[in-house]
Amino acid sequence: MNTAGSTIVKTDKLAFEYIRRDEEGNVEGITRAVDDVSLDMRQGEFIAILGHNGSGKSTLAKHINAILYPTEGTVWVDGMDTCDDEQLWNIRQTAGMVFQNPDNQIIGQVVEEDVGFGPENMGVPTAEIWERVEESLRAVGMYEYRKYSPNKLSGGQKQRVSIAGVLAMHPKCIVLDEPTAMLDPNGRREVIRAVRGLNEVEGVTVILITHYMEEIIHADRVFVMDKGKVAMEGTPRRIFSQVEKLKELRLDVPQVTLLAYELQKQGIALPDGILTQEEFVRELLKLCAGG
Helix, strand or coil: CCCCCCEEEEEEEEEEEEEEECCCCCEEEEEEEEEEEEEEEECCCEEEEECCCCCCHHHHHHHHCCCCCCCEEEEEECCEECCCHHHHHHHHHHEEEECCCHHHCCCCCCHHHHHHHHHHHCCCCHHHHHHHHHHHHHHCCCHHHCCCCHHHCCHHHHHHHHHHHHHCCCCCEEEEECCCCCCCHHHHHHHHHHHHHHHHCCCCEEEEEECCHHHHCCCCEEEEEECCEEEEEECHHHHHCCHHHHHHCCCCCCHHHHHHHHHHHCCCCCCCCCCCHHHHHHHHHHHHHHC
16 A cells, blocks of 8 residues: 555546537537546555446546546646646646557557557657566566567456556556456456556556446545445445445445455454455454454
C-alpha cells in the first residue's frame, strides 16, 4: 500500500447529462449519468470505482481523461481544469486511459512498435523510446513477447500490451475503464496483477473502474457508485463489512466474504469484512485454537 502524496484528481460537484434526441434532433429526454460527485484522489493511491452497469462509473472515468466535459461542476487533473482546451494534451499525458477492448487500442503490427507509438507521437528521441518500451513491457510482464504480432496474443496479454502502451508515455495516473470485462478469469488475474505492480513498484496512481468485487481487494480506497452518485466510500474492508448495503446496490459480494458474513449471523465470532480465503482460514484457525 502506498503512502499517498498530493492531489492528482479532484472533482467538485461534477454532474454530467446525456441528452437523447429523436431523428429530427428534438430532445427526447435527459439522463443525469453523474450527479453531484465531489472526490479527491492522491498521487500514488490505488483507487477502485465500483458499481453495476449504469451506475455512472465509466462516465466519471471519461471525465478524468477529458473525453467528456462536465455539464456542471469542475474536474482538475494535477491542478489542470479539464475544460481548459489549452491543457488538453497535458491532461491526457498526465492521466492515461485503458479501455475495455484491447483491440481498439492496439494499432501496431508488432508488440514493441505498438508500445512505442505513444512516445513517438510525443516526440520522444528514438533511443529513449526503446528504453521506455522495454521498461513498460517489463513492468507488465510482456517483454519476452516484444517481437510478437498482437494477433497471436491472448486477451489478457493484449490488455497488458495496451497498459504498457499507456505506461510508455510516463503518465502520473492510469485510468482503467473495466479493463477485464472481456477477459476470462486467467486474463483478469494477469491484468490485475500487472496493475497492482504499476501501483506498488512504479508508483503510478491507478484508478480502476470495475464491477468485479474481487478486483478491489488491494485498493487503498473504494468509491461505490449508484445512480450517478457516490453511495459508499472507504477501504475495501469497510466496504465489504456492509454486505446488506452492497446487495441493495445490486453488487455481488465475493463468496468468502459472504460465507464469513453468514457464519457471523450464526453467532461465530469472525471479524467484519473478510477479503480473502487466506484471511478467512487464518481467522477460523484462531477461533479453533481459542476454543
